[in-house]
Amino acid sequence: TRPADATVGAVDTHCPYCALQCGMTLSRAGRASVRVRPRDPSAGGLCQKGWAAAALLGSPARLTTPLVRDGGALRPASWDEAAGLVARRIKEITADRGPDAVAVFGGGGLTNEKAYLLGKFARVALGTSQVDYNGRFCMSSAAAAAHRAFGLDRGLPFPLTDLEGADAVLLAGANPAETMPPFLSHLRRAMDAGGLIVVDPRRTPTAERAALHLAPVPGTDLALALGIFHAAVADGRLDHGFVGDRTTGFDEAWRVAAAWWPERVERVTGVAAADQRRAAAILAEAASAYVLTARGTEQHSTGVDTVGAWINLALALGLPGRRGSGWGCLTGQGNGQGGREHGQKADQLPGYRRIDDPAARAHVAGVWGVEPSALPGPGRSAFELLDALGTPDGPSALLVFASNPVVSAPHSARVAERLAALDLLVVADIVLSETARAADVVLPITQWAEEDGTLTNLEGRVLLRRRALAPPPGVRTDLEVLHDLAVRLGQPPERFPADPETVFTELRAASEGGPADYSGVTWDRLRAGERLHWPVPAGPEFRRPGHQGTPRLFLDRFAHPDGRARFAAVDHKGPAEPPDEEFPLYAITGRVLQHYQSGAQTRRVEELRAAVPEAYVEVHPDTAQRAGLRDGAAAAVVGRRGRVLATVRCVPSMRPDVVFLPFHFPGAQRANLVTNPALDPVSRMPEFKVCAVRLSPAGER
Ligand code: SF4
Structure with a gap:
């Protein structure tokens, strides 16, 4: 629901949550709420999260004023005070320790325009190589x-x-x-x-x-x-x-x-x-x-x-x-696909280009109006970045957008420690997430239905998510936040536009000729309902491109220079932390229907919270019994890095050697208190899906 003063017509848009990006129509329901309807019931309609998506728009839990830490507590502040403080501290820290002392952490839920401008902000306004995002954890x-x-x-x-x-x-x-x-x-x-x-x-x-x-x-x-x-x-x-x-x-x-x-x-x-x-x-x-x-x-x-x-x-x-x-x-997150294409990843530039490719650097630098040599090189991957925070060689300031690593990062107790060691933590979010609670400055931002932007769904189709109602006074879009900070850091205002369609036009140019070529996608084409799967090259017709997009890749040739796909000679190695006598069970993690990611949003929607209010651990009844537990008991799932408190759910179909933890819950219920940050050597993705644990009654150590 949302206050009655908001102006809402019937607007076709998309769900704020997962990569399926189900189409929905938002309309005014009476005087005081926003109604959600599926746009395409034949495509499966909406799930419970989608039906409940509008509830957070008018939630009393949302942030509507910046907060700054003062005497140990967060207090309300004006935008001028908050943004001025952030810019001043960034300048001081950069002057003291160099540009890589400031890091940026983005998210796979950001629109294409935000992901693009965030990467540009990091490389151009901050001059840092230290930028990565939570998509490193999932795709x-x-x-x-x-x-x-x-x-x-x-x-x-x-x-x-x-x-x-x-x-x-x-x-x-x-x-x-x-x-x-x-x-x-x-x-x-x-x-x-x-x-x-x-x-x-x-x-x-x-x-x-x-x-x-x-x-x-x-x-x-x-x-x-x-x-x-x-x-x-x-x-x-x-x-x-x-x-x-x-x-x-x-x-x-x-x-x-x-x-x-x-x-x-x-x-x-x-x-x-x-x-x-x-x-x-x-x-x-x-x-x-x-x-x-x-x-x-x-x-x-x-x-x-x-x-x-x-x-x-x-x-x-x-x-x-x-x-x-x-x-x-x-793909999982709402913009899991687009989020990995436009330059918020440590090793990438827009258009899915490699940051260590000289031709890619020259092209993107040309669009950005800077020298290629001014662009930093690749930075640390997400967990490595978080793990380096506050260390002598690591960043001492971090700006977080659309992410909640205190809950979502592996070995989350260590991540929380690293965040606490920072000189400056800035979090832009819609609610006071667990990460925002630890911040020095919190910036309140708009929600999905209060702003325009594009996302790219799991099939590589570019979608227009439309503004359906005015945001509450006091909040800004992420683009406005980046624009303001960039200007305060000495950038020309026109280099960091806050209008999403203007940003998208620049993104098109930056992606032109790259693997993920969006140059032929325009907002007018999306408004007209065209279904455009990238690559959509513009060719010489940048203003009025006619390429119909590429729904099916690889029909004639694969994208390697020889046109062939490559088998990989891969062998089984097993998990980095197999069970042993001390920790004899495998812990695996995953999602439940009613919650999304760290739960920062869905835990604040009453219908979803009531359905699954707290963490549980699924376990075979015999395994529970051996641990002295029964269905409904309070258990501790104990691993090498910590212990998770959860209520036992006995599930006869579970393997006796496995426990399952949903990862949406905060505090002592965080599944990531036990997960293993062992990284894949190529992708640098952590091993969330398996670690060794034991099960015991919650009161036992
Ligand atoms: Fe569709 Fe549900 Fe995903 Fe929303 S969360 S896009 S309604 S499947």
Whole structure:
């Protein structure tokens, strides 16, 4: 709901939460609230989070005035005081310790325009290399694996609706029945045909719908993918024509996979050899088949290779680059795709360009009106950045936008310690999140329905999210905040526009010719309802481009110079922290239907909070009993880095060696108090998905 003085017509826009970006229409409901309606019920409508999305717009929990820390407590301040304080402290810290002493942490929920301007602000206004974002925690392994295999990363390299023709779909590490329920409407045919295969250690609501549920020991997904790959090849299902004509590297990949025959894989993963062969058969015999991966495959210290192993399987069966089949990644955050393309990532410039590529630096510097040599190089990845805060070599100031790392980062107690060691912590947010509570300055910003902007959904389609109502007095958009700070730091005002369409026009130019080319996308085309999947090159017609976009990538060639996809020779290693005598159980983490990410938003929506008000731990009844616990008891999940307090939920379908923690809850209920920050060597993604723990009554140490 929202106060009656706000002006609301019927406005077509998109949900503020996940990467499915379901279409919704907002309208005035009586005098005092905003009504949400799904725009496309045939595409699955909205989930409970989407239906409840408007509740936060008028929430008393939202911030409407800047706050500054004074005598240990946060007190209200004017924008001039707050922004002036931030700019002055940044100047002092930079003068004292250099530009890399100031860091920026962004988010995958930022619009394309905000992600773009945030990266530019870091590199140009601050001159720092120390910028990364929370997408490092959730999509970077799939992005790296896709780049390695195909030369380009776009979550789904085909339209979402193509999935509706699929007879078989393998979902690895994905639970869309809870994370994005309307997505399942696209899998109806595969489910009806008995072609849905789900790989997940837990019997999730998605796994309940599967014809075949493969439940590997946590951390052994890579071995399972090798086993199914092996079964496909050994049973004569290799697509020789495709592999010969359109790929390289099969022999090297097979040399590794040849040692992972299904019976051996069964001993490591616990998945029956017969089920591995059945999975290979279901995919190979379907006229239309897809392999889709998500966080469960990625959030490992071997995440890139694990995704690579699933891509190998898809390549062996000849799925990618063919109409009606393929591999894809189910991106998670609202702008998980766009957020990783426009330059808020430590190693990237806009247009999905590499920051260490001289040609990319020259192009982007030209658009920004600076010398290429003035642009900093690559900086630290997200966890490494957070872990360096307040250390002698690390940043001593941090600006956080659209993220809540106190809850969402791994080993979160250490992250909270590092934040406390800073000289300056600035947080821009809509509510007083756990990270904002620790800040020196808090800047209140607008919400999704109060501003215009574009996002790029999981199929690489650029969407216009529209302003439907006026923001409350006292809040600003992130773009206005960046504009104000940049000017206070001595930048020309026109270099940091606050108008989102103006920013987007500059983003188009910066992306032109890059892998994610948006130069042919205009807001007028989006307003007219065009469905534009990048790349959309403008060519010579920058003002009125006519390119229709690229719904399906790789139909003729993959993006590597030789046009071929690459198999990866990947081998199973297992988790960085396997269980042992002291910590005999695997802890895995994930989402629940009613909450989103750190829960900073959804925990403040009464309907969602009431549905799942606190953390719980799912555990097999026998495991609970061995720990002296029963259903409903207060438990401690204890690991090497900390302990999480949660209420026991006995679930007979759980593996006896596994406990599951949802990661949306704060304080002593933070799942990330125990998660392991071991990083993938390529993507630098932490191993959120598996660590070693023991279970005990909450009162015991
Ligand atoms: Fe919003 Fe995602 Fe739910 Fe759709 S599935 S309504 S985008 S949270």
